[in-house]
Amino acid sequence: MRPVIEISPKTNLLEQKNYRYSLQDVKDPNLYRDIYDYESVPKVTFNHRRVPMSMPEEIWITDTSFRDGQQSVDPYSVDQIVELFKLMSRLGGPYGIIRQTEFFIYSQKDREAVERCQALGLRFPEITTWIRATKEDFQLVKNMGIRETGILVSCSDYHIFKKMKLTRRQAMEKYLETVSLAFEAGVMPRCHLEDITRADFYGFVVPFINELTKMSQDAGIPVRIRACDTMGYGVPYPEVALPRSVPGIIYGLQHYSDVESEYLEWHGHNDFYKAVANASTAWLYGASAVNCSLLGIGERTGNVPLEAMVFEYASLRGSLDGMDPTVITEIADYFKREIGYKIPPMTPFVGRNFNVTRAGIHADGLLKDEEIYNIFNTKKLLNRPASVMIFKTSGLAGIAYWINDNYQLSASEAVSKQDPLVVALKAWIDEQFDAGRQAALSTHELETKIEQLSGGKLSRL
Secondary structure, three states: OOOEEEEOOOOOOEEEEOOOOOOOOOOOOOOOOOOOOOOOOOOOOEOOOOOOOOOOOOOEEEEOOOOOHHHHOOOOOHHHHHHHHHHHHHHHOOOOOEEEEEEEOOOHHHHHHHHHHHHOOOOOOEEEEEOOOOHHHHHHHHHOOOOEEEEEOOOOHHHHHHHOOOOHHHHHHHHHHHHHHHHHOOOEEEEEEOOHHHOOHHHHHHHHHHHHHHHHHHHOOOOEEEEEEOOOOOEOOOOEOOOOEHHHHHHHHHHHHOOOHHHEEEEEEOOOOOHHHHHHHHHHHOOOEEEEEHHHOOOOOOEOEHHHHHHHHHHHHOOOOOOOOHHHHHHHHHHHHHHOOOOOOOOOOOOOOOOEEOOHHHHHHHHHOHHHOOOOOHHHHHOOOOEEOOOOOOHHHHHHHHHHHHOOOOOOOOOOOOOHHHHHHHHHHHHHHHOOOOOOOOHHHHHHHHHHHOOOOOOOO
């Protein structure tokens, strides 16, 4: 077959289109047993092929808190969904950097949540859905005035052969029939390619998406492709071989299936601690959207934390572009206070201890200049000032910093680590730990003792 030479609209260069991949309807499943033998840690293999970075002109965040996230905790009440939706809208800002969020619509409660969020009249995030692949559900989506819905199209042989007991051709035909129902209802389908990091990319994924593209063109309705790293197997390194290569997957979807950036989305899980790195890599190599959930709550180890990608966006773009990251702290407080969700204390940006130090030498640096030991101005960006926890290693500097921060003392009022109050308080703290105490001192304990030592000069009352 002779290569087809044409100008690429993406690079504006003459490129060879050497091959259009056809479905490989194999008799036996390709389970990549050399990589995934199940009895050992999955292997990362390299083929030393590099693909170019190609960040889209516009990138954004989408959310799955009310779908994937809600499957992993006690279901949210309608009131809780509405409040989180409003907070998410404020966080995403006027330009819709948090572009979409998806809902179930199976039950009356699900539909009530959608209707109440629709009634708010907020432009962003756009409400989308995730439904069963039935004609009735597609019609329900259309009747609710929703433009786009997610559809599950599992793409690895683990799912096609072992779960659904189908051949690749049977699976493709089933999926295409399902998508045709969406087009028939006038709904834009978002195809969730489940388990793409264990799929035969050129033997099934690319041929399937090429058929989807033909159907989309005939229907005059676009189709969105969500590449789902369902088990967290994706890796962000260059020169990694498929099926685990995030750069390779994004490049292949664009180069061999002509999926435009605005219709390409990454959905990852954190089983191997790579969720955030993989999502950023997807942006860098051509996907406009990365799918996240609030606090990373999701199946097993969770999804990509939405709050993490807010800061990844700002890091890569050099601007928050209207997002209000202080809302992240409000969201975390809401989860703790109203939902009863326990956030691990060391969690970046939202955990109780994320910008708190116990080490005396670190507190000494904070006392001199908080920039030495704080990642950025957390007071400005998250409405959470850097703080210290009083422990046996806090030292005079940590105690002085804690007093100045806790009592909001001005520069002229601030105590130094040589202040008699600080010295006396440290002596009392040392006595507590010398007597066998193990836990850090609470704010109430410290304030009570400070009131005694200061003769009431420093008091919250």
